[in-house]
């Protein structure tokens with residue numbers, strides 16, 4: 001069963017066709033990689049899924065519901081969470097407060113409840129705190145809870161973004177270059193973490209330039225070049241696909 005299906009997704013910026021008629025499926029419970037040379041359109045596809053951009057054409061079907069036109073907060077409520085290529089944390093808030101921000105989309109309290117602070121709201125806040133601490137433990141950042149986000153190492157900031165995304169209770173977690181800026185040891189820990197995320201029943205869709213990571217953890221890989229899909233398949237199939245090899249060798253990347 002597919003959790004997410006992209007159908008004929010198309011987006012241009014002025015005269016530039018950033019995403020051109022792209023279709024692919026993300027099976028429930030899988031880890032799928034979206035790869036391609038710089039500027040291939042990968043992040044634009046993510047922005048179209050999460051409602052940050054609206055497509056010119058095409059559909060984003062999540063559990064058979066078309067998400068196109070919905071605001072980003074609704075898409076989070078339906079169960080899609082993401083991290084960003086360029087880290088977007090509340091840098092001056094504590095590590096714990098950053099994760100609590102993720103919990104808020106599952107809380108009911110509005111302004112009136114905040115003024116009167118009824119028992120059900122106090123219980124809700126207690127639960128959110130427990131959940132936030134649980135997610136910090138899951139990414140091994142519990143000792144940093146009181147530290148400010150800006151004081152964390154780059155690798156740990158990436159983990160904090162993942163914890164905040166997990167705090168929204170997603171069915172699909174979208175990771176944009178999660179290993180970016182990580183050393184080898186941190187990358188290995190990330191591989192283990194993504195495996196644990198999958199074991200929780202969360203489906204993962206990721207963009208990553210670290211090919212060894214992609215080949216190790218993704219059961220399915222979709223390759224974009226100049227906005228169009230040029231290949232789709234398992235790691236072995238993708239590694240030996242002449243069009244994929246050409247796309248990479250023909251670019252500035254190694």
Ligand SMILES: Nc1ncnc2c1ncn2[C@@H]1O[C@H](COP(=O)(O)OP(=O)(O)OP(=O)(O)O)[C@@H](O)[C@H]1O
Pocket residue numbers: 013016018036037038039040041042043044045085
């Ligand atoms: N908001 C925007 N306005 C104008 N052009 C954009 C915008 N966002 C992306 N583009 C252009 O669309 C193309 C695809 O960009 P995108 O960021 O999706 O590629 P990418 O595959 O994620 O690249 P990278 O691996 O370098 O992050 C690029 O040429 C980029 O300059």
